[in-house]
Amino acid sequence: MENKDIVKCLRDSQNKMMEIMSELRYALRCAPEHVQNRAMGYWVAQIETALSNNHEWLGGCMTSLSDTIRELGGTEEECISCGELSYNVSYDNDDGPLCKDCY
Numbered sequence: 001m002e003n004k005d006i007v008k009c010l011r012d013s014q015n016k017m018m019e020i021m022s023e024l025r026y027a028l029r030c031a032p033e034h035v036q037n038r039a040m041g042y043w044v045a046q047i048e049t050a051l052s053n054n055h056e057w058l059g060g061c062m063t064s065l066s067d068t069i070r071e072l073g074g075t076e077e078e079c080i081s082c083g084e085l086s087y088n089v090s091y092d093n094d095d096g097p098l099c100k101d102c103y
């Protein structure tokens, strides 16, 4: 497998994992507040900072999945909707890359 194929696989998986995180966040909104706060402050933050450098949390992961994509030669792609440059783009549509805020 060449680096570009690894990058594609990592990007696809990154997008799937971020979709799963959205589902988990949605479900957690119905949990009691103290349970929700603990989850958000620990494992949700840890997973999201490990997946990408583009997140809402303070600090980050020493090496995120986005960093690994960059190390393998993956480049930042420009979102066709808002123009933001990001390592974390989706190619689920036929028009071109979309950033996480636009897909």
Ligand SMILES: [Zn+2]
Pocket (backbone or CB within 6 Å): 079, 080, 081, 082, 083, 084, 098, 099, 100, 101, 102
């Ligand atoms: Zn965008």
